Amino acid sequence: MATRRKRYEIPNRRKIAEAHTEPSLVHEAVTRPPSREEASEVPFFDEGAVDRSMDETIEYAQGLRIIRKLAEGGMGTVYLAEQLGTAAFSKTVALKVIKRQWLRDKRALALFVSEARLVADLVHANICQVYSLNRYRGQLFIVMEYLHGLGLNRFLKAHTRSSYLPPPDYSAFIASRVTRGLEYAHTKKSRDGAPLAIVHRDVTPSNVILDFRGFVKLTDFGIALAITHKSIEGKGVVTGKISYMSPEQAHAEPVDYRSDIYSLGLVLYELLTGHKVFKARSVNEVRQQMKDRITPPHEVNPKVPEELSKICMKALRYDPMDRYQSAREFGNALEYFMYHDRWGPTNEKLASYLQKVFPNIERDKIL
Ligand SMILES: Nc1ncnc2c1ncn2[C@@H]1O[C@H](COP(=O)(O)OP(=O)(O)OP(=O)(O)O)[C@@H](O)[C@H]1O
Numbered sequence: 001m002a003t004r005r006k007r008y009e010i011p012n013r014r015k016i017a018e019a020h021t022e023p024s025l026v027h028e029a030v031t032r033p034p035s036r037e038e039a040s041e042v043p044f045f046d047e048g049a050v051d052r053s054m055d056e057t058i059e060y061a062q063g064l065r066i067i068r069k070l071a072e073g074g075m076g077t078v079y080l081a082e083q084l085g086t087a088a089f090s091k092t093v094a095l096k097v098i099k100r101q102w103l104r105d106k107r108a109l110a111l112f113v114s115e116a117r118l119v120a121d122l123v124h125a126n127i128c129q130v131y132s133l134n135r136y137r138g139q140l141f142i143v144m145e146y147l148h149g150l151g152l153n154r155f156l157k158a159h160t161r162s163s164y165l166p167p168p169d170y171s172a173f174i175a176s177r178v179t180r181g182l183e184y185a186h187t188k189k190s191r192d193g194a195p196l197a198i199v200h201r202d203v204t205p206s207n208v209i210l211d212f213r214g215f216v217k218l219t220d221f222g223i224a225l226a227i228t229h230k231s232i233e234g235k236g237v238v239t240g241k242i243s244y245m246s247p248e249q250a251h252a253e254p255v256d257y258r259s260d261i262y263s264l265g266l267v268l269y270e271l272l273t274g275h276k277v278f279k280a281r282s283v284n285e286v287r288q289q290m291k292d293r294i295t296p297p298h299e300v301n302p303k304v305p306e307e308l309s310k311i312c313m314k315a316l317r318y319d320p321m322d323r324y325q326s327a328r329e330f331g332n333a334l335e336y337f338m339y340h341d342r343w344g345p346t347n348e349k350l351a352s353y354l355q356k357v358f359p360n361i362e363r364d365k366i367l
């Protein structure tokens, strides 16, 4: 058992350390699919397990009680739950049960588990914190921080439905908070100081949650690897995600942290203009669209200051070498834009704005 653990903790530390200084190696170092032998040792896989709804099976299992289903996403089903302790101790959490279709093959599952271990210690104000990865009757689920808010996808939809756009300052603020979460994850080190070379790989509007207190949190760290690995291989492409791929992801090339910078650029573009840069149903289609010139945001929406438009376009350069070279650089540019000459956006201002846009949402009640 001890040797098995060791093997999965951090795949090939030396390679990861080298990878940090050599971007082209990052993908190989962290995403290398586990070998057949490694995959067969993953303790979570339970081929004989019956697919059941989580409500039936998990109630009171492992000290958790499901309160209600929150949403059904591309990767799994999300539930509001309580983590129970002694003397009526109860902590509100969210559970995400990973759809079995993504983890049916042992390699995808092994990839998922090894990546989950890499991201276990990510604790940052702009990242949804994962508490544990559990298994119950063959179902794999994540226990994480419950975020009382809404996804950026819903935020965007609410605006486009009423034919207006979020003020550019708030869009810059949301993106800047995500850069801070990314910066932290991209530079995160293991307990013994080795760079982990974590890349999110799935920065999309639905994975950015706006909490009603005005906090911005990036979710689903570590989930994308196994899934994008599968979809790029052509086995059931994840719809909704294709439009947020970086060129290197779309070409199944090695990716590093600059891929996340590109994807966040796509999210920022959508916030600023109300339009997706790419509207594709297949990877081939998105590859074609990536050859076209992107119209700068200020040409689509005249309310976008040219300075902000330029920042967005720099994140969207096709060649990773031409983009911001770190999330920190991207974040600094956004913060300079927001604060160098005025009292720019804050969490509190964003919270008040959310209150205006969603006046009927219960802010203080989660049940
Ligand atoms: N920690 C959380 N707390 C509260 N709600 C959450 C949490 N995580 C996710 N959700 C909600 O559940 C929804 C579904 O999440 P999920 O990650 O499964 O799918 P998605 O983000 O919509 O799509 P995908 O991740 O496949 O791109 C999210 O849009 C979000 O509104």
Ligand SMILES: [Mg+2]
Binding pocket: 073, 075, 206, 207, 219, 220
């Ligand atoms: Mg998600």
